[in-house]
Amino acid sequence: MKHRTLLTLPALMAPLPALAADIDAWVDGLMSPVTEALSALVFFSVPLFGADLPLVVLWLVAAAVFFTCYFGFLNVRGLPHALRIVRGAYHNPDHKGEVTHFQALATAVSGTVGIGNIGGVAVAISVGGPGAAFWMIAAGVLGMSTKFVECTLGTLYRRQNPDGSVSGGPMYYLEKGFAEKGRAGLGRFLGRFYALGIVIGCMGIGNMFQANQAYVQVVNVTGGFGSSWFGDKGWLFGLILAALVALVILGGIRSIARVTGKVVPFMALFYCxxxxxxxxxxxxxxxxxxxxxxSGAFSAEGVTGGALGVMVIGFQRAVFSNEAGIGSAAIAHSAVQTNDPVTEGFVSLLEPFIDTVIISTMTALVIITTLYYVPSFTQGLGGIEMTSRAFERNVAWSPYFIAVAGFLFAFSTMIAWAYYGLKGWTYLVGEGKLAEAGFKLVFCLFVVVGSSMQLGSILDFSDAMVFLICVPNILGLYLLAPVVRRELRRHAQQVRDNEPLQVQQEPART
Structure with a gap:
C-alpha cells in the first residue's frame, strides 16, 4: 500500500505567510496607481503661510466653525442637557427606534475611539510638538457642533422598516433633504455615492486596519515576530477575532448596542x-x-509651518479621530428610541468630547510629561510604540496594558463599522435577510484578511474614500441646517413647557 502523509492543519497553513506576501505585492501593484490618484485628490494640500493645508481638513473645520456660530455655541451650552438625556431623563421605550440614548452613544463612540487615540495622537505631537494638542482639543470642541447637526438629521430622516427596525444616516437625509429642495435626482446620486463610500471604508479602516493593528500589538507583547507563537499565525488570530466579531454583529444593532454599552465604558475608564x-x-x-x-500652539518657531502648521496638525488629528463631518456616527445614532430627533443631536455632542477632549488629551499629556524627563524618547518610534514607551517608563508591564487597550479599541471599532457598512449596503441593494447575511459574512472574511496581510493600497484607498464622502455630507448639512434650527426651537419650547418630546410634523417624504 502506498504510504500517505497525514497533513495536519498547521502543516496546511505553513505556506500562508509567503502566499500572503505574494498576494499583498500583487494587490499593491494593481491598486497603487488608483490609490495614489484618489489620495492626491482627497488629501490635496495648498501652501498657505508656510504650511501645507489639506483641503479636506479645511472643509471639515470650516463646517465645524460655521455650525458652532450658526447654533450659538450649542456645543458648549448643550452639554448639561445632553447629560440629562443620556441618563434617560426623556427616554420612552414606546417611541420608535431600537436602542436607548446611552446605547446609541456607546455604539457611536466605539466607532470613533480606536487605535488613533493611542497612536495617532503620538504622531501628531512628534510632528507638530506639544502645541498640536491644543488645536486637537479646539477642533474636537468645534466638531461637536457638526455632530449635533448630522445626528439630528440622521434621526429625523431615518426610515422605519416593516420589521420594526430603522435605517438612517447621511444617505437618507441627502436623498430626502435634497428632494424637499426640488433636487431629488441629485439627492439620490449623493445618497448612493455616500453609501458606496461607507461600504468601502468599513472594509478598510473600519475592519482590516483595526484587525492588523490588534494582531501586531498581540505579537509585540508576546515576543515579537521573531519569537511570538502568533508571529506567523495571523490567519489564526484573524479567525479568532472574526468569530468574536460575528458573535456580536449577527444579532444586529441591538446586539451591537448591548456589547458596546458594556465594552465602551469599561475600555474608556480602563485606559483613562x-x-x-x-x-x-x-x-x-x-x-x-x-x-x-x-506656548507651542502659538509659537512660530520649532515646527514645520510655525503656529499655522501646528494648528493644521492638531485639527487634522482631531477630525481624523472623531470623524465629525464624515457622517458615519449618524448611522448609529439614528437607531435610537425617540420621537424627537433633536434629543439625539444633543447626545451626539458627547461623542467628540469623549473621543478627543478626554481620551486623546490624556494620551497627549502622558507623552508630553514623559518628554519632560526624556526629551528624546520619541525618536525612532512609531505612534502606538511611542505611547507604549511613555507608559512603560513608569510601569514596566505597560506594554501589556496598551495591548489590551488597543485590542478593545480595535474590536469595538470593528463592530460599530460593521453596522455602518451594513446600512450603506442595504441602502444600495435593499433590506433583506439574505443581503444582511451576505454582508456580515464578507465583513468577517475581511477580518481574517486584515490580520494576515498588509494590503497597504487597499487601506489607503478606503481611507481616501471615507474622507471623500465628507464632501456630499457637509453639503447636505449646510442645505438642511435651517431644518435643524427649526427642530431645535421646537424642542426648546417643548422643554420649557414640559411637553412630551416628539416631532410635531414629519418632514416631507418622497
Missing amino acids: AGALLILVMNREALPFALQAIV
Missing part, C-alpha cells in the same frame, strides 16, 4: 485610569506640559 496613574506619577511635569501645549 491607566493614563491618570501615569500623570499622577509624572505630576512634577504637569506644569511643564500645560505650558508647552499653550
